[in-house]
Amino acid sequence: xxRRYLLGVSAGASLAVASRTAAASAVGPEDVVFRxxxxxxxxxxxxxxxxxxxxxxxITGDTAAYMTGPAPSMPGFVVLAARDGIVVKHExxxxxxxxxxxxxxxxxxxxxxxxxxxxxxxDTVFDLASLSKLFTATVxxxxxxxxxxxxxxxxxxxxPEFDSMDPEKTPITLGQLLSHTSGMxxxxxxYDLADNRARMDAIFAEPLRRAPGTGYEYSDLNLxxxxxxxxxxxxxxxxxxxxDLVTGPLDMRDTGYNPPPQLRSRCAATEYQPWTGRGMIxxxxxxxxxxxxxGVAGHAGVFSTAWDLAVFxxxxxxxxxxxxxxxLSETTTRLVFTNQNADLDPSAARGLxxxxxxxxxxxxxSSPVTVGHTGFTGTSIVLNPVTSIVSVLLANRVHPTRDxxxxxxxxRAANRRIARAVCRADEIR
Numbered sequence: 001x002x003r004r005y006l007l008g009v010s011a012g013a014s015l016a017v018a019s020r021t022a023a024a025s026a027v028g029p030e031d032v033v034f035r036x037x038x039x040x041x042x043x044x045x046x047x048x049x050x051x052x053x054x055x056x057x058x059i060t061g062d063t064a065a066y067m068t069g070p071a072p073s074m075p076g077f078v079v080l081a082a083r084d085g086i087v088v089k090h091e092x093x094x095x096x097x098x099x100x101x102x103x104x105x106x107x108x109x110x111x112x113x114x115x116x117x118x119x120x121x122x123d124t125v126f127d128l129a130s131l132s133k134l135f136t137a138t139v140x141x142x143x144x145x146x147x148x149x150x151x152x153x154x155x156x157x158x159x160p161e162f163d164s165m166d167p168e169k170t171p172i173t174l175g176q177l178l179s180h181t182s183g184m185x186x187x188x189x190x191y192d193l194a195d196n197r198a199r200m201d202a203i204f205a206e207p208l209r210r211a212p213g214t215g216y217e218y219s220d221l222n223l224x225x226x227x228x229x230x231x232x233x234x235x236x237x238x239x240x241x242x243x244d245l246v247t248g249p250l251d252m253r254d255t256g257y258n259p260p261p262q263l264r265s266r267c268a269a270t271e272y273q274p275w276t277g278r279g280m281i282x283x284x285x286x287x288x289x290x291x292x293x294x295g296v297a298g299h300a301g302v303f304s305t306a307w308d309l310a311v312f313x314x315x316x317x318x319x320x321x322x323x324x325x326x327x328l329s330e331t332t333t334r335l336v337f338t339n340q341n342a343d344l345d346p347s348a349a350r351g352l353x354x355x356x357x358x359x360x361x362x363x364x365x366s367s368p369v370t371v372g373h374t375g376f377t378g379t380s381i382v383l384n385p386v387t388s389i390v391s392v393l394l395a396n397r398v399h400p401t402r403d404x405x406x407x408x409x410x411x412r413a414a415n416r417r418i419a420r421a422v423c424r425a426d427e428i429r
Contacts, residue, residue: 026368027367027368027369027386028337028338028368028369029334029335029337029338029351029369031369032334032337032369032385034318034319034330034333035318035319038318038319038321038322038323039084039085039314039317039318039388040085040314040322040323041082041085041087041307041310041311041314042085042086042087043086043087043090044086044087044088045088046088046421048086049082049083049084049086049088050083050084050422051083051088051421051422052420052421052422055417055420055421056081056088056089056417056418056421058417059079059081059089059091059414059417059418059421060079060089060091060093062413062414062416062417063077063079063093063393063410063413063414064077064093064094065413066405066409066410066413067093067094071404071405072404072405073378073395073397073404073405073407073409073410074094074378074395074396074397074399074404074405074410075094075095075096075098075099075396075399076092076093076094076095076096076098076119076120076124076268076395076396077092077093077094077120077378077393077394077395077396077410078090078091078092078120078121078122078124078126078305078306078392078393078394078395079091079093079306079392079393079394079414080306080307080309080310080390080391080392080393081389081390081391081392081414081418081421082310082314082389082390083387083388083389083390083422084388085314085388087310088421089418090122090306090307091122092119092120092121092122092124093120094119094120095117095118095119095120096118096119096120096121096124096266096267096268096269096396097112097116097117097118097268097269097282097399098111098112098117098118098269098399098400099111099112099269099272099280099399099400100112100272100280100400101272101279101280101400102272102400102401109400109401110400120268121266122305122306122307123254123266123305123307124266124267124268124305124394125254125259125263125264125266125267125268125303125304125305126267126268126303126304126305126306126377126378126379126394126395126396127267127268127270127285127286127303127375127377127379128300128302128303128304128309128375128377128379128394129286129287129300129375129376129377129378129379130220130299130300130373130374130375130376130379131302131304131309131373131374131375131379131380131381132290132297132298132299132300132301132302132375133223133298133299133300133353133373134312134353134354134373134381135242135246135247135302136223136226136227136230136238136242136298136299136353137178137352137353137354138242138245138246138312138327138328138353139230139238139241139242139245139246140174140178140226140230140352140353141320141328141332141333141335141336141352142245142246142327142328142332143230143233143234143245144332145328145329145332148233148234149174149229149230149233150174151173151174151175151178152173152174152175153173153174154170154171154172154173154174155169155172155173155174155177155225155229156169156170156172158174158229158232158233159225159228159229159232161204162204162225163204164204165201165204165205166204166205166206166207166208168183168207168208168211168212169182169204169208169212171212171213172184172212173212174226174229175340176212176213176222177222177223177225177226177229178222178223178226178340178350178352178353179216179340179341179350180216180217180218180219180222180348180350181212181213181214181215181216181340181341181344181348182208182212182219182222183208183209183210183211183212183213183214183215183217184206184208184209184217184219184221184222184225185206185207185208185209185217185219185221186217186218186219186220186221187219187220187221188202188203188206188221189288189289190202190203190289190292191276191288191289191291191292192292193292196292196293196294199289199292199293200228203221203224203225206221215344216341216344216345216347216348220287220289220299220300221299222299223297223298223299224289224293224297224298224299225298226298227297227298227299228298230298237296238257238296238297238298239256239257239258239296239301242256242257242302243256245327246312246327247308249325249326249327250308250311250312250315250322250323250325250327251311251323252304252308252311252312253308254266254303254304254305254307254308255302255303255304255305255308255309255312256302256303257285257295257296257301257302257303258284258285258294258295258296258301259283259303263283263303264282264283267282267283267303268282268394268396268399269281269282269396269399269400270282270286270377270396270398270399271286271398271399271400271401271402272400272401273286273288276288276291278291280400285300285301285303286300286376286377286398287299287300287301287376300375304394305394306392306394309381309392309394310390310392312381313381313383313390313392314390315327315328316328316333316336316371316383317383317385317388317390319333320332320333332352335351335352336351336352336353336354336371337351337356337369337371337385338351338352339351339356340352351371353373354371354372354373354383355371355372355373355374356368356369356370356371357369357370358372360408360412361374361380361382361408361411361412361415362382362412362415363411363412363413363415363416363419364415364416364419364420364423365382365384365387365389365391365415365416365418365419367384367386369384369385369386370382370383370384370385370386371383371385372391374408374411376397376398376402377395377396377397377398378394378395378396378397378398379393379394379395380392380393380394380408380411381393382415384419387419387422389418389419389422391414391415391418393410393411393414393415395410
């Protein structure tokens with residue numbers, strides 16, 4: 001096996017590659033072994049995690065390089081890197097609040113007075129945007145474990161009105177919603193409709209792009225429908241499900257929908273949105289559709305900190321448990337690392353809601369079993385089970401406008417340096 005995929009085994013990674021003779025490209029979920037003693041996050045020196053200190057020290061600077069220029073990627077960010085549960089980097093840079101608005105006429109930001117700028121801190125609370133989909137996916141997994149739902153079951157078996165306006169939706173399964181192979185389109189503006197019933201009716205009526213199960217299209221609508229399905233089955237709101245099944249057991253106290261007053265002062269500002277009548281958004285979900293649903297939806301709405309999100313990631317690397325809590329069974333957790341779209345293009349690779357092996361933001365952390373996700377507001381998480389790496393990068397990219405830097409160069413920069421810290425340490429040994 002290529003040395004790249006053996007990294008971390010000597011460090012006692014929480015997941016190890018069982019077969020050392022298979023080709024690196026063939027490593028898969030069956031090669032992943034969960035350690036018997038789950039790791040908890042704790043701060044520690046780089047050498048304790050078998051990471052090169054010089055490379056670790058460059059993580060923040062490499063990422064901060066993208067805060068400059070006429071159209072910077074973000075005003076600020078928080079980065080956290082951990083290996084085998086040891087947090088070797090947890091730093092903030094830039095500002096969580098800097099702008100008052102956006103001048104469309106001149107195409108430039110309107111800055112606050114300098115004394116009103118707020119520095120980024122490691123405990124800043126971010127709008128996770130599409131990373132919220134991972135929480136919906138985790139609730140789905142937990143309800144699979146209890147037997148309440150089945151990925152192979154049709155959505156209409158739980159949500160009968162789903163196909164009421166379009167019979168072509170009848171065969172769509174829960175698994176197809178989660179793997180984005182339902183045939184539903186990527187997005188539909190429903191935030192300006194009268195109420196939630198009208199919004200859901202519009203989603204139900206939206207024609208399919210293709211027949212269910214015949215192709216991939218990343219879609220917010222899939223997760224909106226999945227969230228509503230989970231609510232119908234459980235009789236609880238999605239925010240309560242996430243709290244009861246995920247954030248509560250994991251003691252993620254800074255994570256949830258609609259941040260309470262005591263957290264809003266720590267929230268990073270997002271976008272200036274005069275078209276929604278909200279001005280500069282802070283402490284409310286940025287996504288217009290999620291906002292119209294009261295801030296709670298299957299595709300967006302969760303707020304969190306880098307630390308809390310790293311706990312969530314470590315739970316996945318631990319095989320579904322953290323501390324004394326079990327959130328997912330090992331069998332269901334293995335679905336996270338199992339490509340549900342193996343017959344489609346590699347860009348469509350999906351586990352249980354997580355993306356697989358996407359180098360466009362994972363960079364050198366990518367492997368056939370590396371999972372992650374990105375969020376439109378500038379957020380991302382990457383888990384490499386072979387090297388036992390948790391990488392969290394939370395940025396306020398859309399502050400003050402989504403029209404600024406949209407690529408993932410800053411994500412790649414952080415993940416590349418984290419990966420090289422592992423590689424360099426391995427070479428030194």
